[in-house]
Amino acid sequence: MTVPIAIIGAGIAGLSAARKLHDAGLTVHLFDKSRGSGGRMSSKRSDAGSLDLGAQYFTARNPRFVSEVNRWHSEGWASEWKPHLYNNHTDGQLTPSPDEQTRWVGNPRMSAITRGLLGHLTASFMCRITELIRGEKHWHLQDAEGNDHGPFSHVIVATPAPQATALLATAPKLASAAAGVKMDPTWAVVLAFETALDTVIDGCFVQDSPLDWVARNSSKPGRDSKPDTWVLHATSAWSKEHIDMPKEAVIEHLHGAFAELMHITVPAPIFTLAHRWLYARPAGAHEWGVLADSDLGLYACGDWCLSGRVEGAWLSGQEAARRVIERLQ
Known part of the structure; x- marks a missing residue:
């Protein structure tokens, strides 16, 4: 045997x-x-539908991994995500991100892979x-x-x-x-809105904020467009500092940071959720x-x-x- x-x-x-x-x-x-x-x-x-709380997308550089991702794509497990990506600067300005690498996501949700x-x-x-x-x-x-x-x-x-x-x-x-090996935590928050927010942004790399990243989850292939769902990731530093903060308070705080970032009136969400990743990512590479x-x-x-x-x-x-x-x- x-x-x-x-x-x-x-x-x-x-x-x-x-x-x-x-x-x-x-x-x-x-x-x-x-x-x-x-x-x-x-x-x-x-x-509010299926939500990607952890990895938001991934890239492929190593030839063996590129070949594997192409297989996932042919199996229908993965699709290319082509978001309108922006960078938020310390002065509050939002500018289109020049980063043109191919971004992949699971379809119809990350866990499909x-x-x-x-x-x-x-x-x-x-x-x-x-x-x-x-x-x-x-x-x-x-x-x-x-x-x-x-x-x-x-x-x-x-x-x-x-x-x-x-x-x-x-x-x-x-x-x-x-x-x-030290691993950093990340607080993830979901906000869902009945009506789509009036913005062209699908994803944004954030600086000088409790937030590190925001993404329009509903902009990814295979996701429901209604309600308009957004995933917010806090920075490792903010997450560490507020690691034991109650979920309601985390949602309130990051909702406020999101509203400040977007330069638009952000209505009250119809659905919220917070998830704490204690070991989101390694602090250094090995x-x-x-x-x-x-x-x-x-x-x-x-x-x-x-x-x-x-x-x-x-x-x-x-x-x-x-x-x-x-x-x-």
């Missing part, structure tokens, strides 16, 4: 690794504490793995309910670095490297690709092992899978 490989985390990194291993004829089992796949690429269904990658792979959701136990030959996983999962031949940890640190305890060098203890059969991957971008997460997952395959040959 083939002993499967465990992957903890069903975001882009974990699913990238899972797909590569599966395509190599290996058996994988994914675990995730959330209700479904996606991680920071997930979408939230709401009374991770759902597509997941396919029929074996996965256990709403299952938070708290401990990895190494036996003589194999790994066993323990979840928050005290249940045992296993045996597994290898384990790939594909979670944000602070969550990975505890799981890597059996490999102190890996745990130490992960513990050194070039590890993957953290690995091949003798133990333990690996860690994620955007924090590379560029901090969706592309970095996917490439890191590929590298983790490659190391496992290499080990098994």
